[in-house]
Amino acid sequence: MSEKTTPRILQGFSELLPQDQFMFDSLMEKIKNTYKKYGFYSIDTPTLELSEVLLAKAGGETEKQIYRFNHYDNDLSMRFDLTVPLARYVAQHNQDLVFPFKRYQISKVYRGERPQKGRFREFYQCDADVIGADTLDINYDAEMVCLISDVMKELDLGDYCVRINNRKILSGFFDSIGLKDKITDVLRIIDKLDKMGKEKVVEELSEKGADKDQIEKILGFISISGTNHDKIASLRKIEAGELFSTGVDELETVINMAKMLGMSEKNVSIDLSIARGLDYYTGTVYETTLIGHENFGSVCSGGRYDNLASYYTDKILPGVGISIGLTRLFSLLKENDMLNGIEKNETSVVVLPMDTGRFEYAAKVVKVIRENGIKCDIFWSDKSGKAKFKYASRTGAGFAVAVGETEETNNTVTIKNLETGDQKEVELEKVSEFFR
Amino acid sequence: MSEKTTPRILQGFSELLPQDQFMFDSLMEKIKNTYKKYGFYSIDTPTLELSEVLLAKAGGETEKQIYRFNHYDNDLSMRFDLTVPLARYVAQHNQDLVFPFKRYQISKVYRGERPQKGRFREFYQCDADVIGADTLDINYDAEMVCLISDVMKELDLGDYCVRINNRKILSGFFDSIGLKDKITDVLRIIDKLDKMGKEKVVEELSEKGADKDQIEKILGFISISGTNHDKIASLRKIEAGELFSTGVDELETVINMAKMLGMSEKNVSIDLSIARGLDYYTGTVYETTLIGHENFGSVCSGGRYDNLASYYTDKILPGVGISIGLTRLFSLLKENDMLNGIEKNETSVVVLPMDTGRFEYAAKVVKVIRENGIKCDIFWSDKSGKAKFKYASRTGAGFAVAVGETEETNNTVTIKNLETGDQKEVELEKVSEFFR
Numbered sequence: 001m002s003e004k005t006t007p008r009i010l011q012g013f014s015e016l017l018p019q020d021q022f023m024f025d026s027l028m029e030k031i032k033n034t035y036k037k038y039g040f041y042s043i044d045t046p047t048l049e050l051s052e053v054l055l056a057k058a059g060g061e062t063e064k065q066i067y068r069f070n071h072y073d074n075d076l077s078m079r080f081d082l083t084v085p086l087a088r089y090v091a092q093h094n095q096d097l098v099f100p101f102k103r104y105q106i107s108k109v110y111r112g113e114r115p116q117k118g119r120f121r122e123f124y125q126c127d128a129d130v131i132g133a134d135t136l137d138i139n140y141d142a143e144m145v146c147l148i149s150d151v152m153k154e155l156d157l158g159d160y161c162v163r164i165n166n167r168k169i170l171s172g173f174f175d176s177i178g179l180k181d182k183i184t185d186v187l188r189i190i191d192k193l194d195k196m197g198k199e200k201v202v203e204e205l206s207e208k209g210a211d212k213d214q215i216e217k218i219l220g221f222i223s224i225s226g227t228n229h230d231k232i233a234s235l236r237k238i239e240a241g242e243l244f245s246t247g248v249d250e251l252e253t254v255i256n257m258a259k260m261l262g263m264s265e266k267n268v269s270i271d272l273s274i275a276r277g278l279d280y281y282t283g284t285v286y287e288t289t290l291i292g293h294e295n296f297g298s299v300c301s302g303g304r305y306d307n308l309a310s311y312y313t314d315k316i317l318p319g320v321g322i323s324i325g326l327t328r329l330f331s332l333l334k335e336n337d338m339l340n341g342i343e344k345n346e347t348s349v350v351v352l353p354m355d356t357g358r359f360e361y362a363a364k365v366v367k368v369i370r371e372n373g374i375k376c377d378i379f380w381s382d383k384s385g386k387a388k389f390k391y392a393s394r395t396g397a398g399f400a401v402a403v404g405e406t407e408e409t410n411n412t413v414t415i416k417n418l419e420t421g422d423q424k425e426v427e428l429e430k431v432s433e434f435f436r
Numbered sequence: 437m438s439e440k441t442t443p444r445i446l447q448g449f450s451e452l453l454p455q456d457q458f459m460f461d462s463l464m465e466k467i468k469n470t471y472k473k474y475g476f477y478s479i480d481t482p483t484l485e486l487s488e489v490l491l492a493k494a495g496g497e498t499e500k501q502i503y504r505f506n507h508y509d510n511d512l513s514m515r516f517d518l519t520v521p522l523a524r525y526v527a528q529h530n531q532d533l534v535f536p537f538k539r540y541q542i543s544k545v546y547r548g549e550r551p552q553k554g555r556f557r558e559f560y561q562c563d564a565d566v567i568g569a570d571t572l573d574i575n576y577d578a579e580m581v582c583l584i585s586d587v588m589k590e591l592d593l594g595d596y597c598v599r600i601n602n603r604k605i606l607s608g609f610f611d612s613i614g615l616k617d618k619i620t621d622v623l624r625i626i627d628k629l630d631k632m633g634k635e636k637v638v639e640e641l642s643e644k645g646a647d648k649d650q651i652e653k654i655l656g657f658i659s660i661s662g663t664n665h666d667k668i669a670s671l672r673k674i675e676a677g678e679l680f681s682t683g684v685d686e687l688e689t690v691i692n693m694a695k696m697l698g699m700s701e702k703n704v705s706i707d708l709s710i711a712r713g714l715d716y717y718t719g720t721v722y723e724t725t726l727i728g729h730e731n732f733g734s735v736c737s738g739g740r741y742d743n744l745a746s747y748y749t750d751k752i753l754p755g756v757g758i759s760i761g762l763t764r765l766f767s768l769l770k771e772n773d774m775l776n777g778i779e780k781n782e783t784s785v786v787v788l789p790m791d792t793g794r795f796e797y798a799a800k801v802v803k804v805i806r807e808n809g810i811k812c813d814i815f816w817s818d819k820s821g822k823a824k825f826k827y828a829s830r831t832g833a834g835f836a837v838a839v840g841e842t843e844e845t846n847n848t849v850t851i852k853n854l855e856t857g858d859q860k861e862v863e864l865e866k867v868s869e870f871f872r
Binding site for chain 2: 004008018025044048053076261376380
């Protein structure tokens with residue numbers, strides 16, 4: 001064979017080297033364990049579904065991004081999010097599920113956009129949702145705030161703020177100032193406040209037909225400030241109809257219950273400018289900012305929706321959910337040198353037989369270490385002592401355990417801490433004790 | 437909306453209900469942790485690759501099974517195994533990897549066969565491989581035997597046997613009896629001995645042109661019996677050239693080192709009829725049988741290959757690897773009622789506020805339990821007491837923690853063991869102690 005195919009992956013796809021993958025997996029594990037701690041169960045839907053099913057709701061922009069193709073007689077699509085498969089799953093297995101149904105799913109999704117720098121076409125989403133049958137208590141919205149907060153604490157990425165709003169407040173308010181017909185447009189424009197600035201927002205609002213008075217009211221509204229309770233108090237002073245009042249009640253309940261569940265004031269903040277682009281949110285909405293890294297945008301977002309699966313079933317399935325785009329988050333953390341706090345492979349050990357005559361004794365050592373549940377590799381290759389220690393260091397292991405003739409005679413091993421360089425001869429029967 | 441799309445998944449694809457998914461995840465976790473314990477690192481390659489890259493080596497049957505399609509200017513394929521992506525990964529990232537490179541990957545793969553009962557078109561493979569640069573010590577083959585064995589112990593599916601052979605023994609032997617040109621055919625036929633029986637094997641060998649004398653020698657060879665050391669001794673008596681002798685040496689080394697690493701005699705057995713269908717194995721080959729469930733076929737298989745990535749690089753990359761088809765295994769365990777031993781969700785707790793006035797106190801209880809790292813759900817819905825307990829039971833939780841007016845007054849909770857029905861009032865500050 002002389003003609004070689006150049007090994008490469010597609011643009012917009014990513015794969016990590018083992019050391020980075022270890023940290024990536026560690027972040028994923030933390031998210032997963034926090035979801036589980038809150039009583040969420042995992043599901044694992046297929047990557048490929050019938051286009052007819054997966055795209056029942058989709059249209060326009062979404063549809064253009066789908067990896068879609070024919071295979072035998074089937075028109076197939078790769079999933080582009082985890083929400084549509086959840087809707088399909090809940091509608092399909094309705095009879096066998098316990099409601100409220102709390103599920104998490106951590107899986108890759110696929111968006112076949114034209115290649116663009118910084119855009120992933122395959123990426124992990126980490127979703128947690130609670131789905132009610134007919135109704136779902138507002139306190140679930142409060143729990144989601146705490147869940148986001150606990151995930152942020154576990155990920156240990158510094159200070160963070162869960163910003164929270166309620167779509168009913170927005171809808172009610174805009175209705176009351178006579179912009180009901182333009183709510184969707186106006187919400188989309190407001191949603192871009194952080195990215196585009198006030199001037200541009202005013203310009204766009206005006207283009208959409210809002211008059212000076214309306215724009216002033218809008219700007220006044222979204223600049224309500226103070227503590228969460230100040231904001232609630234300011235909102236209470238606005239007369240804007242029933243939907244608006246319900247929204248304020250819900251927001252207050254969520255803020256209060258989140259506090260009772262242990263949420264600290266400094267980590268949760270009402271932000272009336274948050275709308276979330278998606279049309280299906282109908283109540284509480286969340287975004288999460290890393291303090292000092294506001295340019296990352298929201299690292300965990302979500303909200304409440306009235307009805308999850310209307311395209312598949314007549315059953316009314318309200319829900320509330322959150323999502324973390326882990327591939328993007330990891331890439332930001334790496335770019336900004338923020339991976340130092342993440343767990344590395346320090347607990348692992350590499351056994352180094354110093355010569356081939358030591359294999360039998362080395363095997364015994366490995367057996368003892370692994371039996372104690374400690375991660376243990378062994379280097380069997382017949383290389384120089386230097387090459388052996390280099391291997392141990394480069395794998396990222398915390399310790400090398402050297403086994404030579406002297407050690408075998410003494411029934412010991414020599415343990416070298418690869419970070420500090422310290423080394424120590426330890427009796428074989430005390431090895432596991434040493435690592436504990 | 438009255439027109440509904442019927443929610444359904446594609447034939448050959450599977451998804452589980454939460455209780456089954458919990459057990460599936462638990463098996464996967466055990467496999468993963470055992471791979472890690474042996475010093476393997478995870479990698480996570482893309483699901484979609486360029487067809488030119490992914491199919492560099494493929495042909496014939498494999499190619500027909502690929503989900504392959506065009507997207508913009510790219511000809512894309514979904515991975516059909518984890519070995520080709522590993523070869524591509526190692527060739528591509530060669531400079532950044534530490535050799536021997538020990539990687540595991542647990543991911544879904546895709547085989548777009550025509551739908552057939554019992555065949556999965558999307559399924560998990562759990563692969564672990566060690567790749568050497570230029571050479572790879574034979575003791576790595578022995579470690580793989582122990583790895584398989586430890587995985588089987590962890591999965592706790594009863595007695596098992598790792599059956600082991602060496603392709604050099606087979607190749608050498610068939611060369612010596614004048615069937616060198618037909619080695620591939622003969623190996624394929626022998627490989628089917630378990631499935632088809634002796635008579636059919638004789639018939640097929642004869643069709644391929646083996647004469648009576650040759651067939652007799654073959655049958656004699658694959659019926660060599662006794663302990664592993666008896667078998668080695670019998671093999672030593674056969675004169676069949678250098679390749680054959682090397683194979684016997686390797687097999688003996690692997691058997692001996694596996695024993696030193698703690699492998700029990702009863703769990704490893706030389707089986708000269710194992711060849712593995714795949715053409716690329718060149719040395720040690722493994723299959724794993726669950727005793728009493730031989731009809732499952734091999735639940736963990738693999739072997740040694742001379743050169744992993746010749747289609748991508750001139751570098752010589754010998755390796756040894758194993759693979760578990762977890763989706764198929766789980767489906768067999770479920771069908772045969774063998775999931776009872778698998779961990780269920782017994783450690784988790786559901787807090788039940790007995791009335792809406794108890795939400796604040798219930799929130800406090802939840803906070804205390806979760807802070808202690810215990811999985812804890814809370815049922816916020818305003819339903820009857822019966823409905824609340826039913827929810828707790830149906831989620832599969834081990835305990836319900838009821839919180840009513842009395843409990844709040846006493847600063848206690850009532851903990852009900854959902855399996856035994858026992859219940860007990862416990863002081864709030866002793867709740868975490870209770871669950872530990």
